[in-house]
Amino acid sequence: MRKHILMKRLFIILFGFILLINCKFSYSHNNVINNSPETNSNEVLIKNFHPGEIWTDMNGKHINAHGGGVIFYEGKYYWIGEHKDSGTSNALAGIRMYSSEDLYNWKDEGIVLAVDPENSGSDIEKGCIMERPKVVYNKKTGKFVIWFHLELKNKGYKAARYAVATSDKITGPYRMEYSARSCKDIWPLNMSLKERSEAIKSFQDKEESGKENSVLKGKFVARDLKEGQMSRDMTIFVDDDGKAYHIFSSEENATLHIAELSDDYLYHSGKWIRILPGRSNEAPAIMKKDGKYWLITSGCTGWAPNKARLAVSESIWGPWKELPNPCRGLNAEKTFNGQSTYILKVEGKKDSWIFMADIWKPENQLDSRYIWLPIEFENNVPVINWNDEWGL
Numbered sequence: 015m016r017k018h019i020l021m022k023r024l025f026i027i028l029f030g031f032i033l034l035i036n037c038k039f040s041y042s043h044n045n046v047i048n049n050s051p052e053t054n055s056n057e058v059l060i061k062n063f064h065p066g067e068i069w070t071d072m073n074g075k076h077i078n079a080h081g082g083g084v085i086f087y088e089g090k091y092y093w094i095g096e097h098k099d100s101g102t103s104n105a106l107a108g109i110r111m112y113s114s115e116d117l118y119n120w121k122d123e124g125i126v127l128a129v130d131p132e133n134s135g136s137d138i139e140k141g142c143i144m145e146r147p148k149v150v151y152n153k154k155t156g157k158f159v160i161w162f163h164l165e166l167k168n169k170g171y172k173a174a175r176y177a178v179a180t181s182d183k184i185t186g187p188y189r190m191e192y193s194a195r196s197c198k199d200i201w202p203l204n205m206s207l208k209e210r211s212e213a214i215k216s217f218q219d220k221e222e223s224g225k226e227n228s229v230l231k232g233k234f235v236a237r238d239l240k241e242g243q244m245s246r247d248m249t250i251f252v253d254d255d256g257k258a259y260h261i262f263s264s265e266e267n268a269t270l271h272i273a274e275l276s277d278d279y280l281y282h283s284g285k286w287i288r289i290l291p292g293r294s295n296e297a298p299a300i301m302k303k304d305g306k307y308w309l310i311t312s313g314c315t316g317w318a319p320n321k322a323r324l325a326v327s328e329s330i331w332g333p334w335k336e337l338p339n340p341c342r343g344l345n346a347e348k349t350f351n352g353q354s355t356y357i358l359k360v361e362g363k364k365d366s367w368i369f370m371a372d373i374w375k376p377e378n379q380l381d382s383r384y385i386w387l388p389i390e391f392e393n394n395v396p397v398i399n400w401n402d403e404w405g406l
């Protein structure tokens with residue numbers, strides 16, 4: 015009898031052991047996306063990019079970092095973006111960050127720059143608009159600096175400001191420094207004295223100022239000289255020499271501006287230019303390869319997708335030359351139904367860049383998706399091919 019009980023116990027232990035082994039085996043073989051909130055953050059779950067699909071973080075939640083940017087710091091990538099909620103595109107929480115070692119699996123680092131409470135009257139009061147945040151590290155000051163597009167609460171897109179926040183730690187919390195219009199009282203480097211007076215004339219001349227030609231001449235530059243230039247869709251680019259640049263849609267979105275930053279990355283230095291005047295570019299994303307700067311932008315159609323644009327220059331200060339749409343394949347005429355947001359350099363891999371774009375869902379921005387695709391070079395010009403699934 016005792017022998018029988020012993021045998022039974024042994025059988026149960028053996029059965030339990032086999033079950034355990036089996037579970038572990040099937041878990042590691044079906045490990046593409048795990049929606050369990052108890053996910054062990056050391057486990058590699060996602061092995062490829064799936065552009066346009068739900069992309070879960072290590073807690074199994076859809077990543078919430080839209081219009082974002084990525085930096086690499088001490089062996090890890092950090093992705094910041096707009097935290098979105100359903101029912102509104104306005105900021106109810108702030109800017110969220112994720113970290114990753116492999117670019118596929120992202121750990122939620124939480125809200126790193128939080129909105130201020132309602133009725134606080136602060137520039138970043140809950141309900142304001144915080145868009146396209148980018149984070150950079152300043153070697154001289156040891157500070158992390160976030161730049162983003164800010165619109166004041168209940169003012170639509172009229173304020174057209176940029177904003178700056180800083181932290182001593184990459185994962186924050188970030189402290190809001192200030193928000194402003196760009197380069198008050200400073201004319202762009204690429205407008206001669208004659209062009210400046212023509213711009214003033216076209217702004218003052220009621221008849222002339224309605225015409226498209228007057229936008230090209232810079233009527234909005236003249237109009238906004240005292241208050242500062244409008245600053246909406248934006249990116250930040252740090253060049254090989256450590257100089258950083260703020261690239262943004264200005265002049266009622268008609269023209270892009272490129273403004274050099276001060277050495278601490280907190281302000282504009284006062285050196286700036288207008289590029290591609292009158293072309294209505296939004297969503298700027300930039301990269302540099304073999305001394306050439308490549309700029310990818312979208313047209314200006316609100317949240318709706320349109321055809322991507324490409325421009326090239328041998329100097330950040332231009333001249334910039336437009337080239338055809340770099341996108342290829344399914345929905346290439348509409349940037350794969352997305353809009354550019356950033357170009358990410360893959361560390362330790364020669365000539366490897368990722369084009370980052372957002373598929374916006376204005377009716378429920380929580381469901382907005384990400385498109386990450388490799389940038390390839392054909393005849394030394396960037397091309398972006400659609401791919402349902404790909405890996406580095």
Ligand code: DGJ
Nearest residue numbers: 081145247296297316317
């Ligand atoms: C297009 C911009 O690229 C987005 O960041 C956002 O500002 C929408 N317009 C708002 O319509």
